[in-house]
Amino acid sequence: GRELNLCAADFESRILLQRNISEVVRFERRDFDRVIETMREMIGSETLKDRKLCCISVATPGKLKDSGEFLLNPRFQGFENVSIRKVLGDTFGCDVVVKNDVNLAMEGEKAYGSALRDVKNALMLHVDVGTGAALMLNGKIYEGSHGFAGEIGYFRLNMFSCAADSFDNLSYFNFYDSVSLYSSLSILKREVQNGAEGYLKAYAEEKGISPSELTIKAMTEAYRAGDPLVCKVLNASGRVIGTVAANIAEFLDVDTVVLNGAVFELGEPFLEVVSAYVEGKTVCYPELMEKATLMGAVNAGLTKAFLNNF
Known part of the structure; x- marks a missing residue:
C-alpha cells in the first residue's frame, strides 16, 4: 500500500503500540532509516520500556533470497545487496522474520478474521x-x-x-x-x-x-x-x-x-x-480489511518467538 504500519504486540496477539508512516510509494533507504528510528522510539516508550523484544516480523512485497536480500522488488530503491533481515537483526539483537506481505495478509485473516x-x-x-x-x-x-x-x-x-x-x-x-x-x-x-x-x-x-x-x-x-x-x-x-x-x-x-x-x-x-x-x-x-497484513506479521513473529523462547 501507501502507508507503512508498525506495531508492537504481546504474546497474546494484543497490539500494545502502533505507528504509521504515510504516503510511501517508493521505499528508499531514507525510509528504512525512518522505520528504524520509529522502532527505537517505540521500544523506548513508556508502554514498552520494561518489555523484551523477542522477534521482528516484516511484511514486504517482492522476492527475496534466503539471506534476506531482494531478488526483485521495483518499489524498493537502493537495496541491492542489502539484507533487511541482517540489518534489523544486527540493530536490535533479536530474531527477524521476513515474509511476503500478501501471504501474511492471508495468514492474518485465517488466524484472526472470519472470511477464511x-x-x-x-x-x-x-x-x-x-x-x-x-x-x-x-x-x-x-x-x-x-x-x-x-x-x-x-x-x-x-x-x-x-x-x-x-x-x-x-x-x-x-x-x-x-x-x-x-x-x-x-x-x-x-x-x-x-x-x-x-x-x-x-x-x-x-x-x-x-x-x-x-x-x-x-x-x-x-x-x-x-x-x-x-x-x-x-x-x-x-x-x-x-x-x-x-x-x-x-x-x-x-x-x-x-x-x-x-x-x-x-x-x-x-x-x-x-x-x-x-x-x-x-x-x-477480508473481515480484518487493512489490518490483515499487520495481524499476519504479528502471528508470524509470535510463532518464531515461541519456537525460540519456549
Missing part, C-alpha cells in the same frame, strides 16, 4: 499500488520455492480490451498492462490531461493540482461517487481481475476468493463486478 473460517482452499488477490496473490491449499499457506508464490503483478494482461467499452486505443506507458490501482490511475490521469470532464477534473481544479498529481485515494472516492469515467476504467479492471481469479480458482479448485489491499475502498459495487466473473465461488473482502 472453515475454508481449506482459497485465493487472496491483493490489488493496491501493485498486485499480488496468496494461496491457501488444504488449510496451509502455499509459499512456493522462495516464499513468494502468487506474484501475479507480472502477468501479461490486455487490461482494457475485455469489453466493448475498452480502452485498448490508449497507449499505456508500460510494455504490458496490469490490474493494479496504479495502472487504472495512470489511464485516468491521461484521460483528464486530455480534457475528460468529471469528478477527477473538478477535484484537481479544486485542489489546485495537475492531473499528474491525482492520487489513488481521489480515484477511489470518485468511484464511490459514481463518476462515469472512473467507473468505466475500474470496472474494466474488475472484469479482468474476476477473469484471472476465476482461472486460478478453477485450476486449483479453491472455494473462496478474497480481495485485499486498497481495492476494498471501492466497496460492494466493485466486489459485485469481480464476483460476476467468478461463478460458483465466494468472493469477499
